[in-house]
Amino acid sequence: MRPDLPTGTVTFLFTDIEGSTRLLHALGPDDYADALAEHRRVLREAFAAHDGVEVDTQGDAFFVAFPTADGAAAAALEARDALAAGPITVRMGLHTGTPTVTAEGYVGVDVHRGARVGALAHGRQIVLSPATAALLEDESLCDLGTHRLKDFDGAVRLFQLGLDPFPPLRTPGSVELPTPATRFLGREHELFEAVSLVVERDPRVLTVLGPGGTGKTRFALELCRLLAEEADGGTVFCALAPLREPELVLQSVAERLGAASSEPAAIAARIGGKRTHVLVDNAEHLLPEAARPLAELAAAAPALRLFVTSREPLRIQGEAELDLPPLAESEAVSLFCERAQAVRPDVRESEAVHELCARLDHLPLALELAAARTKLLSPEALLERLEARLDLLKGTRDADERHATLRATIAWSYDLLDAEEQRLFRRLAVFRGGCTLESVEAVCEADLDVLASLLDKSLVRRRTGRLSEERFWMLETIREFAAERLEASGEADELRRRHAERMLEVAQDAHLSEDDDEPFQLEIALSERDDIRAALDWAQDHDPELGVSLAVSLETFWNAHAPEEGQQRLTTLLERARTLPDGLRARGLRVLGNTTYNVDVELTRSVWEEGLALSRALGDDRGAALILHRLALLPFDRGDLEETRRMIDESHRLAAGRSQLLEAVNLWMYAQLEAAEGRIDAAVELTRRSAETASEIEWSWWVSGQHGYLSLLALGSGDFDGAEREARASLLIAQTHENRQRSAGALAALARAALRRGELVRAGLLWGAAEAELAVLPTRFGVEWYGAELLDETDPTFASARAQGRTLELWEGVAIALGDDDAGGTSLPLETH
Numbered sequence: 001m002r003p004d005l006p007t008g009t010v011t012f013l014f015t016d017i018e019g020s021t022r023l024l025h026a027l028g029p030d031d032y033a034d035a036l037a038e039h040r041r042v043l044r045e046a047f048a049a050h051d052g053v054e055v056d057t058q059g060d061a062f063f064v065a066f067p068t069a070d071g072a073a074a075a076a077l078e079a080r081d082a083l084a085a086g087p088i089t090v091r092m093g094l095h096t097g098t099p100t101v102t103a104e105g106y107v108g109v110d111v112h113r114g115a116r117v118g119a120l121a122h123g124r125q126i127v128l129s130p131a132t133a134a135l136l137e138d139e140s141l142c143d144l145g146t147h148r149l150k151d152f153d154g155a156v157r158l159f160q161l162g163l164d165p166f167p168p169l170r171t172p173g174s175v176e177l178p179t180p181a182t183r184f185l186g187r188e189h190e191l192f193e194a195v196s197l198v199v200e201r202d203p204r205v206l207t208v209l210g211p212g213g214t215g216k217t218r219f220a221l222e223l224c225r226l227l228a229e230e231a232d233g234g235t236v237f238c239a240l241a242p243l244r245e246p247e248l249v250l251q252s253v254a255e256r257l258g259a260a261s262s263e264p265a266a267i268a269a270r271i272g273g274k275r276t277h278v279l280v281d282n283a284e285h286l287l288p289e290a291a292r293p294l295a296e297l298a299a300a301a302p303a304l305r306l307f308v309t310s311r312e313p314l315r316i317q318g319e320a321e322l323d324l325p326p327l328a329e330s331e332a333v334s335l336f337c338e339r340a341q342a343v344r345p346d347v348r349e350s351e352a353v354h355e356l357c358a359r360l361d362h363l364p365l366a367l368e369l370a371a372a373r374t375k376l377l378s379p380e381a382l383l384e385r386l387e388a389r390l391d392l393l394k395g396t397r398d399a400d401e402r403h404a405t406l407r408a409t410i411a412w413s414y415d416l417l418d419a420e421e422q423r424l425f426r427r428l429a430v431f432r433g434g435c436t437l438e439s440v441e442a443v444c445e446a447d448l449d450v451l452a453s454l455l456d457k458s459l460v461r462r463r464t465g466r467l468s469e470e471r472f473w474m475l476e477t478i479r480e481f482a483a484e485r486l487e488a489s490g491e492a493d494e495l496r497r498r499h500a501e502r503m504l505e506v507a508q509d510a511h512l513s514e515d516d517d518e519p520f521q522l523e524i525a526l527s528e529r530d531d532i533r534a535a536l537d538w539a540q541d542h543d544p545e546l547g548v549s550l551a552v553s554l555e556t557f558w559n560a561h562a563p564e565e566g567q568q569r570l571t572t573l574l575e576r577a578r579t580l581p582d583g584l585r586a587r588g589l590r591v592l593g594n595t596t597y598n599v600d601v602e603l604t605r606s607v608w609e610e611g612l613a614l615s616r617a618l619g620d621d622r623g624a625a626l627i628l629h630r631l632a633l634l635p636f637d638r639g640d641l642e643e644t645r646r647m648i649d650e651s652h653r654l655a656a657g658r659s660q661l662l663e664a665v666n667l668w669m670y671a672q673l674e675a676a677e678g679r680i681d682a683a684v685e686l687t688r689r690s691a692e693t694a695s696e697i698e699w700s701w702w703v704s705g706q707h708g709y710l711s712l713l714a715l716g717s718g719d720f721d722g723a724e725r726e727a728r729a730s731l732l733i734a735q736t737h738e739n740r741q742r743s744a745g746a747l748a749a750l751a752r753a754a755l756r757r758g759e760l761v762r763a764g765l766l767w768g769a770a771e772a773e774l775a776v777l778p779t780r781f782g783v784e785w786y787g788a789e790l791l792d793e794t795d796p797t798f799a800s801a802r803a804q805g806r807t808l809e810l811w812e813g814v815a816i817a818l819g820d821d822d823a824g825g826t827s828l829p830l831e832t833h
Contacts, residue, residue, distance in 0.1 A: 002105060004053055010065050010106075011072040011096045011132055012114035013052065015043065015079075017060040018089045018123030027087065036060060039088045046079035055105050063115075065106070069096050069135035073161055076126045084124075093118025094161070095129040116149040117158065120169040126161035127169070133159040144169060165762045167804065168812055175228050176236040176256070177221055177279065184222045185338065186331030187215075194223050194322055198305075204298040204318035207308040212477040213365030214324050216309040217281050224279050224307055233274025233303065241282040241476040242432045242530035244537050246289035250297060251565070253278060258809045260740060260776040261564065264293075264300035269776055271301050272807055278304065282476055284311040291316050329354070332362035339371035340379070352379045359383065365477060369413050372458035385416075410481045413459060420450050425459060426489055429482035430499045433530025434463070434473035439506070443498045466527040496538045500546055503528065503535035507553035514555055514626055515587065517661050519698035522737055525557040536569055544577035545584070552587045558595050560701040560737040564778060567595035583623070586614035590627050597633065598741070598779040605634055622662070625655040629665050636669075641676055644669070664693040664702055668709070675713065684713050704733035704742055711749040715756075715787075723753040728818070735814055741781075743814055744773040748786035750817050755790065760797040762816075763790075767798075768805020769813025 017023070017039070027035060039060070047054065047064050050071040056063040066072035076092050083090060095117050097110025113129065121127040133141055142163050146155040158169065198206060208216045208223075221237075228235045236256045243252060251262040257278065259270035283290060287310065295316035298306060308314060313321050327335065333349055336357055340347040347353070356379055360366040370382055377385065417425060427444040428435075440446040451472070454460040459478060465471040474482065486492045508516075510524040525532065532554065539547030551558075551570050558566025570592040574580075580588070589611035593604045608631050615623035628651035635643035648669045655662035671686035691706035707730035714723035731746035751767035754760075767790055771783045784791060793799070805813065 002101065002103065005055065005101050005106065006053060006065050006067040007101055009096060009098055010067065010110075011069045011094055011135075012055075012099075012106075012111065013047075013062070013064040013066065013072050013076060014093045014115050014118030015062040015064075015090050016118060018091050023087060035087050038086060039083060039090070042082045042086075043079050043090075046075045046082060049078065050075040069094070069132050070138075072132070073126075073128075073136055073139055076161065080124055080126065089123030091118060091121035091123055092126045093121055093128075094126065094132045096131040096135060113149065113152065116152065120147060120149075120158070122166050122169075124164075125166050128159040128161055130157050130159065136161075148175075165759075165765065165816060167765065167808060168815060175225070176234065177224060178237055180218060180221065182339070184218065185335045186327055187219055187222070189328075190219065190322075190324060191223060191226065194219075195226060197320055197322065198227060201320055203320035204302075204304070205294070205306045205308060205314065205316065206320050206322060207310055207313050208322050208324055209310060209313060210324040211311060211363075212480070213363045214326065215364035216324055218364065219324055220279055220281070220307050220309050224277055227277065231275050231277040231305075233271055233276030235277040235279070237279045237281065239281050240286060240290075241479075242533070243286065244432075244534065246286045246293070248533075249280075249283075249286060249290045250293045253280070253297065258811050260773055260810075261778055263776075264297045266776045267297060268301035268304070269772070270809055271303050273303050275303050275305065276301075277307060279307045279309075281309050283308050283314070287312060287314065290314075326362035327364060327367075329357065329362065332357040332360075332364075332367060335364060336367045336371050339368055340374040343372065343375040344378075347374055347379065350379065352383050356383045365475070366410075369410065369458065372456075373413070373416070375456070407481065410478060413457065414481070414485065417454075417457075417459075420447065421453055422485070424450050425454060426482045426485040427491070427495055428454075428460065428472070428474060429479050429486045430492075430495045431473070431531055432534040433528070434465070434471040435531065436465070436469055436471055439502055439531075440472060442505070443495065443502050467523055469527075493542075497543070499531070500535040500539050500543070500550070503532050504546065504550045504553060507532065507550055507557075510553075512556040513553050513587075514590075514661055515552075515622070517659055517697050520556055520700065521698075522556055522560055522701065525554060526561065526738070536573075540569075540572060540576065544573050545580055547573045548577050548580060548584055548588045552584065552591050555591045555594065556699075556701050558591065560739050563595040563598070567592065567599075570595065582614045582618055583620060586611045586618070586620065586623055586627075589614070590623070590630070593627075593630060597630075598781065601634065601637070601780075605631075621654040622659060625651040625659075625662050626665075628654070629662070629669060632669055636672060636676075641673055645673055648673070660693050660697050661699065664690045664697075664699065667693065668706065671709070680713060680717055684710065687713065700733050701737060701739075704730045704737070704739070707733070708742060708745055708749065711746070711753075712786075715749060715752050718756075720753040720756045723749055727753065731814060731817060735811075735818075740773060740810055741777055741779055743810060744770045744777070744783075745786055747810075747813050747817055748774075748783060748790075752787045752790060755793070755798065760795055761801045764798040764801025764803075765805040765808070766813060766817055768802040769808045769810060769816075770805075771802070772806040772808070773810045773813075 023032060043062055044054070050066065052064045052066045052071065052075050054062065055065050066075065072094050076094065080090065080092070093114060095110060095114030097108070097113070099106040099108040099110045117127055117129050127144070128141070139161060140163050142160040144158045144160055146157050147169055148155050208220050210216050224235050238253050238256045240249060240252065243249065250264065250267065254262045254267050257267060257270050257276070259267040291314040294306065294314060298304065298318055313319060333353055336353060337347055337349055356370060357367060360370060373382055414422060414425065424444055424446050428440070430443060431439070440451060451460065455462060460472050460474055463471055463473065486495060506524060506528055510521040511518040512520055512522065512525060535550060536547055539550060551566070551573055570588060574585070574588050574592065589607040593608040593611070596604045608627050612624060612627040612631065615627060628647050632644045632647035632651070648666055651662070652666045655666070667686050667690035671683040671690065674686060675683035687706050687710050691703050694702040694706065707726045711723045711726035711730060714726055727746045727749035731743055734742040734746060747766045747770035751763045751770060754766065755763035770786065774783045
């Protein structure tokens with residue numbers, strides 16, 4: 001046993017140089033060797049001064065033991081400060097435990113835990129385990145939240161020594177994958193094969209192939225969890241099942257990754273050089289059209305690895321295929337028995353169970369459905385009933401045999417339902433993204449007892465939605481079968497019309513149109529977005545007028561969340577709906593102009609002027625007032641304040657006393673005029689009145705914008721505390737709307753406030769994150785609009801932090817701006833587990 005090592009309760013300090021490879025390249029070998037030697041001297045002096053004992057040194061990393069946590073913390077701070085003037089920056093981690101001392105040094109889990117804590121830190125950052133933090137009574141600590149440590153189960157709360165701002169910890173990679181309700185069984189051989197394929201061949205795209213019901217999604221989820229450690233850019237899940245247009249595939253991927261747009265270059269910019277994994281689930285119904293955009297994405301983003309589940313390969317360059325077979329017999333029996341015992345505890349392995357699994361071709365979904373039936377029927381009875389139906393339900397001559405068997409299994413479950421259950425089962429297929437109970441009742445005329453019966457039989461599932469409401473949904477393979485039965489019933493057209501009309505009701509109940517002064521509820525549209533898209537898809541081909549009505553009812557949804565999609569939807573719908581009522585066309589043109597204003601001024605002018613002419617001809621004063629307010633933006637942008645005021649005066653006159661919404665928007669335009677003419681106090685007062693008026697109708701999107709404008713006015717007046725307060729208020733709202741442009745603008749304002757207070761690191765990080773986001777957003781308003789003076793800021797500390805900020809994804813920058821407590825895991829597209 002080494003006699004010099006502390007025993008009992010010991011605090012470990014692990015250090016490592018940040019970016020040593022890049023630093024070697026920058027300094028050259030001779031200068032790097034000198035810097036490394038000086039770094040070692042400085043660290044050893046700090047360690048010795050506080051009774052630290054050097055346990056091990058490997059390359060440029062130190063492992064040191066201290067008899068007290070206070071001594072370890074003091075040594076870390078002293079070493080960090082002593083290195084500040086040199087080119088080397090060091091990350092450090094502290095952990096306290098009771099390790100075993102041997103002749104070679106320390107052994108035990110605490111050594112590994114301390115090393116993992118240190119590996120998460122950034123340069124100049126000192127990260128502490130909770131065991132060490134609890135022993136430091138006189139030090140300033142920052143709670144970093146909970147994080148995964150490599151090779152350790154669960155998450156642990158970590159702390160930072162000191163209060164300096166840093167980016168999120170260098171976690172092994174954030175993991176945003178669904179958590180299945182049941183444990184993963186079997187597939188060890190296939191998992192080994194898949195991991196070996198990825199490690200040895202490093203494919204850009206790995207497609208997991210197999211018929212419906214093979215368990216492709218469940219297998220791919222497990223594979224992605226196994227490989228998450230090497231994905232330092234994160235792992236996310238992208239469900240394609242709700243989509244019907246191949247053009248939305250990259251948009252869906254972009255949304256999950258938090259990219260600024262669906263262009264491959266924008267997604268690649270979001271990823272940067274970090275290895276990022278995306279599981280693209282259920283691609284088959286969008287092929288072959290979806291193959292090309294996925295190929296373009298893979299080519300544009302070398303750090304991206306796509307895992308795809310599909311019934312057929314994409315057939316693109318860089319793709320590796322993994323054909324997922326049915327379960328082995330022993331695995332199938334184990335799966336069936338475990339699932340069946342959840343509803344019938346006396347089920348055991350038997351000859352009937354083996355035969356039943358064989359008849360079901362060992363397909364996981366078929367086994368799940370059969371197991372759920374054991375609540376009513378024994379395995380022997382199931383086998384008898386299944387045998388009576390297999391020969392009756394065969395696929396076409398060229399159908400995959402396993403697919404035909406799964407179809408028979410689902411058909412068998414369907415045939416066991418009574419007439420009312422069958423009717424509701426097939427009608428539920430109309431919902432693409434799940435549905436609330438109210439929607440089930442409205443569209444499907446559902447009886448609650450019948451719905452409960454489908455839940456019991458595992459044909460319908462239940463989960464909690466975005467608004468904490470109960471939602472009902474089907475596995476996609478089951479929904480496809482139900483959709484076939486719906487088509488065969490002759491009810492499909494009527495059900496899809498009812499569904500579209502229900503989505504119109506949902507949108508209208510959310511009060512998202514500016515023709516409405518009731519409280520706005522954007523969260524409803526965000527929760528129902530998949531079915532809103534389904535309704536718009538149907539309406540585009542079958543009832544464009546209904547589609548325009550729905551799109552107009554979603555005005556604030558497009559403004560706050562998806563202007564690009566809103567523009568595409570409305571452009572197509574207005575082209576196809578040639579005989580619209582003039583009032584509806586006028587509103588459609590108004591909303592279309594909202595979505596094009598930041599991109600194409602001349603198109604915006606054209607559609608708004610046509611909409612204004614229609615509103616005037618109809619005598620629609622409110623409609624005319626709404627469009628006049630918008631048209632006033634155009635002369636204001638070119639500096640014509642007289643024409644701006646004329647338009648706003650007319651809008652105000654037409655709307656006087658009729659609408660809080662119009663009062664709010666016109667107050668803001670008057671504020672803009674006051675500010676342009678140098679009357680800042682008046683501008684602030686008018687903007688506050690606009691925000692208060694919008695708050696009364698819970699128009700949070702507008703409130704967020706007013707806070708953002710107040711932050712800019714405060715910055716112009718030198719009120720940096722006020723600017724911080726207003727920008728933060730704007731950001732908190734914009735984040736819940738997933739509004740990227742407004743969030744980036746708030747980050748820019750917060751960066752300006754931080755810079756004026758001398759907080760150079762914070763300012764640089766936030767400005768860099770805003771700059772990177774606004775550079776790729778489809779908007780005329782770049783980062784210079786929010787503070788051109790920062791583009792020329794040359795302070796080296798600010799410049800370094802700004803460069804680091806440019807590597808952050810927008811929501812990572814938002815998390816830094818708000819802090820973990822306010823950012824909240826559920827609001828960020830990439831959660832850290």
